[in-house]
Amino acid sequence: MTQSISLKVPEELDHPLFFSKKETILEKERFAGWSGTIPFEAFPYELLYYNNVEAYAPWNMGALHIKELLEKWKGIDSECSLLFSERKVGQTLVLMKQGVGLFLTAVFWMHGKPVVLSDFRAEMESFTNVPVNLAERLSFILARPAFFHSYRQLSELFREFEKQYVKFMIKNKNSQKNV
Structure with missing residues (x-):
């Protein structure tokens, strides 16, 4: 139990x-x-x-989990796309919330940190493998999560982030071989 x-x-x-x-x-x-x-x-x-409760800390091996996060987004992405095309905007908020949560999780975990929402802009300043103008774009999405333009922006952020992730994995794979 x-x-x-x-x-x-x-x-x-x-x-x-x-x-x-x-x-x-x-x-x-x-x-x-x-x-x-x-x-x-x-x-x-x-x-x-x-809350200082002992549990698994996935950000310590975040790069291992990102591929799975990106796969989850693909399902959410297609559901959102369908809802927006059918003009069912009222039903997109839950999915967009999941998508934004996944994106934030992926970005923070790839940089070895737990997610911080309260001051994400300051936290992300030190991140190297992120899409251009990430903080501004995220602020836009967070302010209007159920809007079509926010969905398009999130979709684009995921696409750009996935490229950064692939580069990161290739670079790290090569640096581990040289050890």
Whole structure:
């Protein structure tokens, strides 16, 4: 039987798009290891980390998990595309929230850090493998997550990020061979 625990939403993750309340409930055991079925928009590993609860820290090996995150986005992307083409804009918010959560997770984890929402712009200044004007583009998306233009921007960010990820993996594979 899994035990649910109540956690405070830490300052680092305090953002109205993702957390409308100041507390959330998680099944701690579910995050003791890697789970490809986690709800990324809820940042469960980060919630546990910032609340000093021992759990798996995927950002320590983030590059290993990014391919999976990119695959998840492809499913969300096609669902969003369909909803926007059918003019069902009201149904896109949940998917966009998942997509933005995945994107933030991928960017932070590739740089070996847990996600920080509260001051993501400052955090991302030191990141090297990111799309151009990332902070501004993310701010636009976060301000209007259910808009078609936000979806197009997020889709483009994922495309650019995937290229950065491939370069990062090639570079790191070559540097490991030289060791």
